[in-house]
Amino acid sequence: MTRAVVTGIGIASPNGLGPTAYWRATLHGEAAIKPITRFDSANYWAKIAGEVPGFEAGRHLQGRLLPQTDHMTRLTLVGTDWALRGAGVQPNDIPDTDIAVITAATAGGYEFGQRELQKLWHQGPEYVSAYQSFAWFYAVNTGQISIRHGTRGPGAVVVSEQAGGIDSIGHARRQLRKGVQLALTGGMDSSLCPWAWVAHQASGCLSRSNNPKRAYLPFDRDASGYVAGEGGAIMVVETPESAAGRPGTRIYGEIVGYASTFDSRMPSREPGLMRAAELALRDAGMDASEIDVVFADAAGIPELDKAEAEAIKGIFGPFGVPVTAPKTMTGRLFAGGGSLDVASAILSIYWSAIPPTVNVENPVPEYEIDLVMNEARHGKVKAALVLGRGKGGFNSAMVVREYR
Amino acid sequence: MSRRAVITGVGVVAPGGIGTKAYWKLLSEGRTATRIITHFDASPYRSRMAGEADFDPVREGLTPQEIRRLDRAAQFAVVAGREAMADSGIEFDQLDPGRIGVSLGTAVGCTTSLEREFIVGSDRGKYWEVDQSYAVPHLYDYFTPSSMATELAWTVGAEGPVSVVSTGCTSGLDSVGYAAELIMEGSADVVVTGGTEAPLSPITVVCFDVIRASSTRNDDPTTACRPFDKTRDGLVLGEGSAIIVLEELEHARARGAHIYGEVAGFASRCNAYHMTGLHPEGIEMSDAINIALKQARADATDVGYINAHGSGTKQNDLHETAAFKRSLGAHAYKTPVSGFKSMIGHSLGAIGSLEIVGSLLAFEEDLIPPTANLHEPDPECDLDYTPLVAREKKVNTVLTVGSGFGGFQSAMVLKKVEGAGR
Numbered sequence: 001m002t003r004a005v006v007t008g009i010g011i012a013s014p015n016g017l018g019p020t021a022y023w024r025a026t027l028h029g030e031a032a033i034k035p036i037t038r039f040d041s042a043n044y045w046a047k048i049a050g051e052v053p054g055f056e057a058g059r060h061l062q063g064r065l066l067p068q069t070d071h072m073t074r075l076t077l078v079g080t081d082w083a084l085r086g087a088g089v090q091p092n093d094i095p096d097t098d099i100a101v102i103t104a105a106t107a108g109g110y111e112f113g114q115r116e117l118q119k120l121w122h123q124g125p126e127y128v129s130a131y132q133s134f135a136w137f138y139a140v141n142t143g144q145i146s147i148r149h150g151t152r153g154p155g156a157v158v159v160s161e162q163a164g165g166i167d168s169i170g171h172a173r174r175q176l177r178k179g180v181q182l183a184l185t186g187g188m189d190s191s192l193c194p195w196a197w198v199a200h201q202a203s204g205c206l207s208r209s210n211n212p213k214r215a216y217l218p219f220d221r222d223a224s225g226y227v228a229g230e231g232g233a234i235m236v237v238e239t240p241e242s243a244a245g246r247p248g249t250r251i252y253g254e255i256v257g258y259a260s261t262f263d264s265r266m267p268s269r270e271p272g273l274m275r276a277a278e279l280a281l282r283d284a285g286m287d288a289s290e291i292d293v294v295f296a297d298a299a300g301i302p303e304l305d306k307a308e309a310e311a312i313k314g315i316f317g318p319f320g321v322p323v324t325a326p327k328t329m330t331g332r333l334f335a336g337g338g339s340l341d342v343a344s345a346i347l348s349i350y351w352s353a354i355p356p357t358v359n360v361e362n363p364v365p366e367y368e369i370d371l372v373m374n375e376a377r378h379g380k381v382k383a384a385l386v387l388g389r390g391k392g393g394f395n396s397a398m399v400v401r402e403y404r
Numbered sequence: 405m406s407r408r409a410v411i412t413g414v415g416v417v418a419p420g421g422i423g424t425k426a427y428w429k430l431l432s433e434g435r436t437a438t439r440i441i442t443h444f445d446a447s448p449y450r451s452r453m454a455g456e457a458d459f460d461p462v463r464e465g466l467t468p469q470e471i472r473r474l475d476r477a478a479q480f481a482v483v484a485g486r487e488a489m490a491d492s493g494i495e496f497d498q499l500d501p502g503r504i505g506v507s508l509g510t511a512v513g514c515t516t517s518l519e520r521e522f523i524v525g526s527d528r529g530k531y532w533e534v535d536q537s538y539a540v541p542h543l544y545d546y547f548t549p550s551s552m553a554t555e556l557a558w559t560v561g562a563e564g565p566v567s568v569v570s571t572g573c574t575s576g577l578d579s580v581g582y583a584a585e586l587i588m589e590g591s592a593d594v595v596v597t598g599g600t601e602a603p604l605s606p607i608t609v610v611c612f613d614v615i616r617a618s619s620t621r622n623d624d625p626t627t628a629c630r631p632f633d634k635t636r637d638g639l640v641l642g643e644g645s646a647i648i649v650l651e652e653l654e655h656a657r658a659r660g661a662h663i664y665g666e667v668a669g670f671a672s673r674c675n676a677y678h679m680t681g682l683h684p685e686g687i688e689m690s691d692a693i694n695i696a697l698k699q700a701r702a703d704a705t706d707v708g709y710i711n712a713h714g715s716g717t718k719q720n721d722l723h724e725t726a727a728f729k730r731s732l733g734a735h736a737y738k739t740p741v742s743g744f745k746s747m748i749g750h751s752l753g754a755i756g757s758l759e760i761v762g763s764l765l766a767f768e769e770d771l772i773p774p775t776a777n778l779h780e781p782d783p784e785c786d787l788d789y790t791p792l793v794a795r796e797k798k799v800n801t802v803l804t805v806g807s808g809f810g811g812f813q814s815a816m817v818l819k820k821v822e823g824a825g826r
Contacts, residue, residue, distance in 0.1 A: 039532075068679070107548050118532065121526065121529030122529030122530060124448075125448060125449060125450075125613065126614075128611065128614050130614050130615050132611040133617070134809045134810060137572060137810075138549065139570055139571045139808070139810040140679075143809070146675070146811055147677065151676055152675065154672050154674070155811070156569065156578060157570045157571050158570075159550045159553075159567065159570050160566065161550045174585060177589075198539045199543045259565075260564075262505075263563070264561065264563050
């Protein structure tokens with residue numbers, strides 16, 4: 001079976017731009033959930049978020065791209081540039097039809113869309129941007145990456161709420177198996193504008209606390225919802241043969257297992273997360289005992305935390321594996337969250353360290369999970385399981401392993 | 405033994421009628437269902453026409469809560485999904501739910517609901533800071549289109565892989581291609597797939613207006629969409645849904661199911677050219693066609709009918725005509741081509757699935773639906789576009805293509821399956 005290795009990682013996270021800055025901050029437990037600056041939150045009950053600081057799109061992208069892109073597309077394009085640079089891929093290294101682009105989306109370029117809706121209804125149809133037809137829609141990031149880098153292979157966009165960031169990478173691996181050499185994949189998301197914020201508040205999932213240290217507390221007895229954030233990861237995933245074509249290419253790790261499942265709405269049925277994890281392990285041909293860390297979905301909503309803890313306990317036994325949720329530092333990044341977790345798992349393997357879960361002080365004892373709290377754990381990490389869930393019933397699991 | 409993905413059930417909501425029968429009647433008679441928009445007052449806009457579905461959710465059996473909760477596009481998907489389930493003859497509650505998946509295509513999701521709620525929350529765009537006290541309970545479901553896959557998954561009882569595939573105007577082809585991959589790789593035995601779209605709201609109309617992609621033949625809406633005709637002046641929007649039950653071949657055979665056809669080949673390409681423009685050479689669409697044919701183990705000369713994208717823009721007509729010639733060579737000139745958008749308009753992320761279903765029905769009926777409104781062929785488009793009147797022809801292999809904003813080009817090869825009787 002065709003293998004899939006990660007050779008480039010582009011990260012834009014509330015606690016760091018680029019894999020080096022991100023990893024340093026994440027290992028040190030640097031939390032980046034703060035009062036919202038992107039818009040005036042005075043009239044909204046939720047007032048904190050994980051914003052990506054210091055990102056000046058104009059420093060990275062040509063001026064002509066700015067009027068036609070939403071913030072999330074700008075993050076995506078810059079993240080893709082970084083991933084390609086990290087992987088040492090130059091134009092013409094690889095035939096353009098042998099490169100796939102597979103991204104995840106949740107709500108598209110929402111801020112762009114709000115601006116154009118406002119123009120339409122307040123000023124009139126003649127004021128609407130010529131770019132509205134594509135700048136907001138779910139497919140935009142894949143299209144823009146393809147144009148920017150001249151890739152003419154397969155393109156796709158998957159939407160499965162917050163599980164999509166994992167699904168996109170799973171679908172990218174599928175493309176490698178179908179014959180392409182390299183895929184640009186993952187998700188970067190942002191929906192920090194008033195119109196999106198009203199929707200986030202309506203989800204019923206945001207924490208009612210506006211104390212950045214007490215708002216998002218997965219597995220904690222005080223869990224009360226999550227905090228929204230922006231950012232994510234775009235990765236270069238390719239076959240080992242493709243990577244070998246560029247001597248000296250660093251291989252961070254390998255994607256060895258993936259599965260997705262869905263929760264029935266019937267309460268009599270078991271939630272599907274554990275099944276997704278088992279299927280991903282089976283796909284990887286691995287036993288649970290070979291997993292050194294679980295990057296949890298960590299919903300921060302008591303019943304979902306309980307279900308996830310039961311799934312982890314069901315597979316690994318009580319306190320059977322270290323569990324962590326570095327997203328407690330950034331908030332949940334929607335289509336970007338699963339991808340950033342996969343990137344974090346890959347970096348854990350590469351740097352032999354498990355980043356901590358922050359702010360959680362009182363994990364629910366009955367969950368019986370070994371939550372990595374406060375401080376990173378150093379030591380060999382050979383393989384990791386990444387879990388993700390999306391509102392509506394989506395479950396995804398991915399297994400990554402050191403490359404050998 | 406490699407696994408194959410076959411279609412055993414179809415369901416449709418389309419302009420001109422609800423249900424597969426009404427849809428086929430329209431297509432086979434070559435009638436058009438485009439008209440002046442009635443969903444809202446379109447008089448301020450440049451293009452004021454669309455293919456509208458006469459859809460009454462109460463008559464279609466949706467409950468009051470479903471009607472309140474679901475965007476119109478999700479309502480379409482549930483109704484078409486129920487028809488497809490019944491048509492397949494599968495007793496879904498007898499299957500292992502973990503082996504049932506859903507892959508749903510949509511380009512613009514719940515836009516109509518979002519625009520409606522935006523107008524209220526912002527008081528017609530007066531406030532940037534949208535008023536939180538006007539948020540409706542299901543606003544977050546409109547915010548992300550994955551909620552529509554959730555609804556369809558609930559309808560069929562799926563607990564396997566479930567996702568939305570959103571690649572603009574190729575979503576309806578790509579979602580089915582994705583579903584076929586799930587079956588072939590063994591992740592599911594049955595995938596309920598297809599596309600849905602209900603994009604007819606001012607913001608969508610305006611975004612095509614401002615780039616002058618849509619037709620302005622507002623005085624003659626029933627003949628406004630004229631693919632391959634030299635008098636064409638743009639696309640006409642549409643709405644609808646087609647849902648398809650895709651099943652692993654042996655699974656279908658074991659229960660003696662009627663098989664419409666096989667998804668024998670599928671490929672998508674990015675054109676790396678322009679978010680809305682198309683290069684007249686059609687290289688990437690041709691690449692996609694070649695790969696799909698190869699996967700289907702079909703030669704160009706096996707293709708008996710080409711279901712075109714046929715959106716009604718000049719750049720599209722030249723682009724796909726070039727792609728067909730590039731891939732099929734001399735055989736392109738001998739192969740009937742037709743475009744359904746001339747009859748039902750362009751329903752963005754749904755149309756690819758509607759075109760698949762129409763192509764499957766062409767298999768069933770040995771009849772190729774025409775391209776409506778094609779009276780004055782564009783001399784630069786010199787293939788056989790099946791003008792005006794359906795044509796009797798026994799076809800075993802169909803090529804259907806799609807092209808979308810973002811540069812997406814997709815091709816699917818559908819084949820008749822031996823011994824599929826009914």
